[in-house]
Amino acid sequence: MDTGTVVTPPYVAGPLELAPFRALRVDPSRVGDPASARLFARPFRSVAGRVRQWETQGHLLHESRPCLYLHEYTVNGVTVRGLVGALDVSRRATDPEQRAVLPHEGIYPAQADNLADRMHQMDLNPAPILLVQESPAPLRLLLRRQREAPPEVSFVDRAGCAHRLWTLHDPLVLETIAELLAPTTAVIADGHHRYAAYLRLQQRQPGPGFDQGLAMIVDHGDTPLFLGAIHRVLHGSSVDDVAVAARSVGIPTRPGHQSEALAALSPGVLVATDNDRWLRLDVGERVDRVEIEALHDRLVPALAHGPTRITHHHSAADALAHAGHADTTAILLPAPRYEQVQRVVQADRLFPEKATSFQPKPPLGVLLRRVHDEDDDPPSPPPRRVQRSRQRS
Known part of the structure; x- marks a missing residue:
């Protein structure tokens, strides 16, 4: 690629908002299976149909109500925990003081356009972009208390990655999280081009659906990324x-x-x-x-x-x-x-291309977001066989 075409993506304006959404979740027995990636393969216009077919067959679980999710995953001994929700991308910052989401690298416009076209055809955010911040101490404490309850989902995927998932739907908890997140900022650790694609889609078709994009916010003071x-x-x-x-x-x-x-x-x-x-x-x-x-x-x-x-x-x-x-x-x-x-992003500078590698990234399939969801008419889940979670041997 011609490095001369790299540009600074637009900045999302605060307050930082992570909204509840009705997640799609790949059956734990299929997470980490390379064959599952075919669900999101070309032709992208067929992905929405494949997703509905998997949902009907019981390979995809569609949550019945909007939630935020606390997703913890462990890869090669490194544990990462993040808050997953629908990031509001509907507002643009006009000066540095308004910025809520801080990219640290530039993007190629053509690549962002291609990803936007792909997500539009799929009507899906197949994976969250990865954001990182030093979360406020009260938010860290609140999420720690949520983890005192057993996780709703706990499994080891086909690639050997351990997962625990808590669903957060209590109105008071959601309201408190929103208040604590609002004045903060977050740095993009991974997903600069998907972030830019979110903004392109929102600009093309503002309103419910594309006003948001799937994101995970990791607290560097809790479980720092490598x-x-x-x-x-x-x-x-x-x-x-x-x-x-x-x-x-x-x-x-x-x-x-x-x-x-x-x-x-x-x-x-x-x-x-x-x-x-x-x-x-x-x-x-x-x-x-x-x-x-x-x-x-x-x-x-x-x-x-x-x-x-x-x-x-x-x-x-x-x-x-x-x-x-x-x-x-x-x-x-x-x-x-x-x-x-x-320091670099706060000084309104960008790193050279491919300057950092934040790891590990959240595995594909644990949490997905259908862009235009039927919030008022959730589909009836099909009968499902009881499956035991795979445990480490």
Whole structure:
């Protein structure tokens, strides 16, 4: 993709609102099954019909009343808990003080348009976008009290991910959650293009349905997401090119052996290598800027040769595997900290493309939202066989 086409998505204006909705839930025995992904596959205009067929067959449960949901999932020992509801996207912020939802990366307009078309055809939000915030202490306490009751749903999916789900429908609880969320903001951790698609759909067809989009808000102070780095490979630029560019913009460099360079990788320090030569780059540690900004704003523009392209890699091993061929240099980055992400978005800046990796994401199928739901005429559930939840062995 041409990085020149990246734009800042619009900002949703406060108050931050997460409304109850009647969730669709894939049968626990099918969550995590790759075959279940075919429910949302092309042709997208057929998805709504497939969803209704699955609902009739008992493979999808449609909640009888609108609720908020507290969804807890554990992947590879990391537990994440989030509040899931229908995010109000009907208002646009005209100045920074009005913003309620804060993107930290730009989006490609064409990709957002394609996703909007797809969701319009499906009449479905197949998965929540992932938002993160430091929730107010009273909200954290309220949700902790809700978890004192046994979860309505508890299972281990086909991929080995453990889930617990509480439904929140008490009017007083919902009212209190709304009051506590309203003055807060949330950062988009995952789903920037789906967020932009929500806004496009709302602009095309304002009113019930597209005025909202499915979202999960995770409290960083309760169950923080793992935040990892996304490393770079500079194609067409050598380690020597990187060293010369660094010196020209005042970035201290230090050559060394592989073990020394990797041990030095830390906040404020990058590592450049072609798997033969290893170079430490001291860009400096700052709470209001991230190391990847130094790479893209200072170092890359100063390169005398290349890069002809930049590729992104979620693991250092993968980046190193692509380095060393025809003047190809891996740039290993430290993981940004959540506090840095907050500072950047509050300063009304965006990160470079693919700068963060928030994990783990909520698995597909646990909670879905039908955009135009029949709130006044819920379908009668079909007879269902009693199925035991799968337990860990």
